Amino acid sequence: MSLRNWDSEHPADAVDLTRVGAHVGLLERYGGAQPAVLAEILTQAYNLGAQSAVIEYRYIDADYRNEHARFYSTTFRRYPSVAHRLHFFAQPIPAELSSAERAARFADRGYLGYTVVRPIPAAPVGRTMLAPPAHLARYVTSLVTDTVNLLGERLTVRAAPFVAQDAQLAVCAHATLWMIGYYHHLAVGAPRLLPGQISDAVPAGIGRGTPSIGLTRYQMSAAANALGFPALVYGLRPPPPGESLQRLACRYLNSGLPVIVGGAGHAFVLVGYQRHGDGEGERIRFIRHDDEVGPYQLVENFQFDDYAPWHLLLAPLPPKVYLAGEDAEVIGQAYVLQALEDGDDDDCRAIVAGYRGEPRTVSFQATVLRSNKFKLDLERRGVPDTLAGIYRRMPMSRWIWVVEAVDRELRKAEQPCVLAEAILDATDHIRDVRALAWRVPSLVMRWNPDTDMNLRTDLEPVRLLDTVAQAVT
Amino acid sequence: MAATIPAMGKPGRYALTQYVHEIRGSVEAEEQSHGEVLSPERLRDVVDRLRDLDEARQQAEADSRDYLLS
Numbered sequence: 001m002s003l004r005n006w007d008s009e010h011p012a013d014a015v016d017l018t019r020v021g022a023h024v025g026l027l028e029r030y031g032g033a034q035p036a037v038l039a040e041i042l043t044q045a046y047n048l049g050a051q052s053a054v055i056e057y058r059y060i061d062a063d064y065r066n067e068h069a070r071f072y073s074t075t076f077r078r079y080p081s082v083a084h085r086l087h088f089f090a091q092p093i094p095a096e097l098s099s100a101e102r103a104a105r106f107a108d109r110g111y112l113g114y115t116v117v118r119p120i121p122a123a124p125v126g127r128t129m130l131a132p133p134a135h136l137a138r139y140v141t142s143l144v145t146d147t148v149n150l151l152g153e154r155l156t157v158r159a160a161p162f163v164a165q166d167a168q169l170a171v172c173a174h175a176t177l178w179m180i181g182y183y184h185h186l187a188v189g190a191p192r193l194l195p196g197q198i199s200d201a202v203p204a205g206i207g208r209g210t211p212s213i214g215l216t217r218y219q220m221s222a223a224a225n226a227l228g229f230p231a232l233v234y235g236l237r238p239p240p241p242g243e244s245l246q247r248l249a250c251r252y253l254n255s256g257l258p259v260i261v262g263g264a265g266h267a268f269v270l271v272g273y274q275r276h277g278d279g280e281g282e283r284i285r286f287i288r289h290d291d292e293v294g295p296y297q298l299v300e301n302f303q304f305d306d307y308a309p310w311h312l313l314l315a316p317l318p319p320k321v322y323l324a325g326e327d328a329e330v331i332g333q334a335y336v337l338q339a340l341e342d343g344d345d346d347d348c349r350a351i352v353a354g355y356r357g358e359p360r361t362v363s364f365q366a367t368v369l370r371s372n373k374f375k376l377d378l379e380r381r382g383v384p385d386t387l388a389g390i391y392r393r394m395p396m397s398r399w400i401w402v403v404e405a406v407d408r409e410l411r412k413a414e415q416p417c418v419l420a421e422a423i424l425d426a427t428d429h430i431r432d433v434r435a436l437a438w439r440v441p442s443l444v445m446r447w448n449p450d451t452d453m454n455l456r457t458d459l460e461p462v463r464l465l466d467t468v469a470q471a472v473t
Numbered sequence: 474m475a476a477t478i479p480a481m482g483k484p485g486r487y488a489l490t491q492y493v494h495e496i497r498g499s500v501e502a503e504e505q506s507h508g509e510v511l512s513p514e515r516l517r518d519v520v521d522r523l524r525d526l527d528e529a530r531q532q533a534e535a536d537s538r539d540y541l542l543s
Contacts, residue, residue: 171543214541221534233533240529242522267542311540312533326526334519338511393496430527433511433519445510456504 006080006119008057012151014093015053017046026053030084032121037164040294041115041128045088048112048131052093054150056085061116063127063163063178066194071169071210072120080119083126087150088112106153113157114148118166125164127182129157132272132296136287140272140296141470142258144186160258160271161186162295166195172267173215174198175291176260177223179269180316183258184229188318188370193227201226217262217312229316231260232324237311243326245302245310246284249273251325252315254469255368258289262312263305266292273471274298275412321368321399321426329366332403332422335438336364339445340405340420347441347461351405351419362419366403367469368426371396374468381466382416387459390444391423396436399426402468416464425449 015022023042031038045053061083072079090110097104116126132140142160149155161182165175174195181193201223202209205216215223217233224231236245249270252259258271272287286299299305315325337355340348354362374396378388401424410417422438437446441462446455509516 173542212543214543216541217536220542232530234530235533235536240533241525243526243529262540262542265540265543312542324526324530327523330519330522330526334511334515338515430523433516433523435510447510452507454506454508454510456506458503 003078003080003119003121006082006084010057012057013055014097015055016051016093017053017088018051018092026086030086030117030124032124034122034124037125037292037294038115038117041125041130044130044133044294044296045112047133048088049090049110050088050112051091052089052109054087054089054106056087056150058082059085059116061085061126062192063195064116064118066196067118067166067169070196070199071166083119084117085114085148086117087114087148087155088130104151106150106155111155111157113159120166123164123166123168128162128164128295129159130162130295131157131159132287136272136274136296136298139274139471140287141253141256142183142271143256144183146186160289160295162289162291164291168211169199170195171212171214172291173220173262174202174212176267176269177201177220177227179289180224180229180258180260181227184316184318187256190228190318198223198227214265215267217314220260220267220314224314224316228319230319231314231316234313234315235311236313237309240326245313248313248315248326249286250284250471251329251366252317252368254365254471255325256470257315257317257368260314260316261288261307261310262314263307263310266290266307268307271296317368318399320397323401323424323426323428323430325366325368325401327430328368328401328424328426329364329403331433332366332401332424332435332438333364333405334433335422335435336403336405336420336440339438339440339443343440343443345442351440354407355405361408362405363408364403364405365467365469366401367467368399368401369468370398371400372398374400374402374423377468381468383465384460384462387439387444387462390446390457391437394437394446396423397425397427400424400436401426404467404469406467407464410464411467416466418465418467421465 027035064083068081094104096102113130115128117124118126129146143158145156145158147156161179163175163178165171177198184190185192202219203222205219221233234248249259253273258269269289270286274285276285288297289295290297340352375392403422404418405420406417420440422435424435442459444457
């Protein structure tokens with residue numbers, strides 16, 4: 001990476017990625033001393049069908065500018081204060097790009113995303129929003145929409161935020177917090193967090209904070225609290241009784257919330273998962289952002305992973321989600337099972353038999369989502385008008401846990417699979433277990449927290465519904 | 474002719490309630506009840522389970538094994 005040529009007379013250049021040598025040329029120009037992550041990003045862009053790229057020069061990137069102000073402006077070696085941004089497109093370079101009369105348009109060129117290149121040979125890859133690989137896209141649950149302005153034109157990309165550590169101001173642990181923060185910024189409107197803010201949020205530990213040599217779980221947890229996405233901390237050796245890594249992580253991934261995992265001295269972010277195999281051989285393949293390797297890495301078997309054993313899980317949550325996922329599942333499951341066992345019809349008895357039988361054909365899953373989204377999606381999920389009307393008119397907390405009893409085979413076949421559900425207030429008190437509503441095939445119950453009254457409404461039998469979970473199995 | 478609302482303080486003032494239409498569902502609750510829904514045994518199981526999970530989380534946060542993640 002030659003920083004002498006970092007500035008350009010032009011605002012941007014276009015690269016024909018179909019020409020032999022284009023990939024190598026970009027790596028030679030931007031790979032620096034640590035080209036591996038950039039190489040992975042370029043490979044993924046090519047696999048997405050990228051035929052062209054636009055290099056945006058003199059790009060004032062908020063993240064890199066902040067890193068530069070906080071650290072790189074203090075070193076003997078000089079670094080430019082501006083970055084380059086590479087945009088990838090599925091279509092070839094527009095002919096108008098070389099026209100002096102007409103402006104080139106990019107909106108219909110199949111925008112695939114971007115990566116910010118830092119002028120730091122040791123750490124070139126900055127903020128990256130690249131669409132997931134085609135074979136994994138449906139399993140990535142932590143997708144958010146980002147918007148860029150490229151030469152006056154507005155482009156959007158749906159991706160899971162990625163960044164590589166710069167290994168000075170931020171190591172992997174900081175990078176995971178940045179990825180979580182950028183996700184929350186785009187998903188729920190949380191404030192945007194810059195690398196310096198993340199570094200400042202980490203409480204002092206033993207040794208220097210900058211350059212950083214790593215963070216402890218205490219420091220990561222404290223930083224997540226200070227940054228506005230307080231995290232539940234789970235030890236995985238062993239996991240909580242009755243729980244497993246898969247159950248803990250997938251609850252939050254089903255909710256679209258990325259989680260942080262620590263193992264072998266490294267931290268990374270899980271952004272989705274895929275169920276693989278059948279019956280006893282079924283296992284979960286997680287999809288992770290590894291800031292030392294690249295985005296969307298498929299973990300075939302976490303037990304034999306390079307970073308095994310995974311010993312720590314942090315689940316950063318929106319501030320108004322007080323109830324942990326495993327607690328919500330216990331409470332919601334209890335309400336649904338109680339109603340099923342009290343029910344005097346074949347539908348209820350069949351669901352209970354599926355849950356209690358061997359092999360188990362019915363299981364429970366918990367998902368946290370905003371109640372507004374829950375209400376908006378009722379029609380799309382196939383909820384009958386009567387039940388939808390009841391749910392729509394119910395006052396609900398901003399965030400709710402929805403605990404669903406699902407048919408496992410139908411879930412695996414990506415068919416409507418929800419047999420019953422309970423809705424819980426995500427801010428409710430753990431010592432007074434309540435559900436706001438719980439439904440079995442022919443009955444819905446609601447609890448009014450203001451009057452402490454339970455209201456029962458009989459329904460025409462409700463058949464299978466689509467799940468609220470974001471994961472596709 | 475559209476109805477008009479007389480000015481406040483003048484004779485014939487109408488309460489707002491006369492112009493409000495309640496939003497009701499087409500299906501009313503058939504039954505209302507008060508009290509615990511879960512059976513005593515099930516509630517006890519839930520409480521025990523929640524306590525176990527809470528203790529596990531406390532243990533995780535207090536774990537003295539503190540690895541550096543870098």
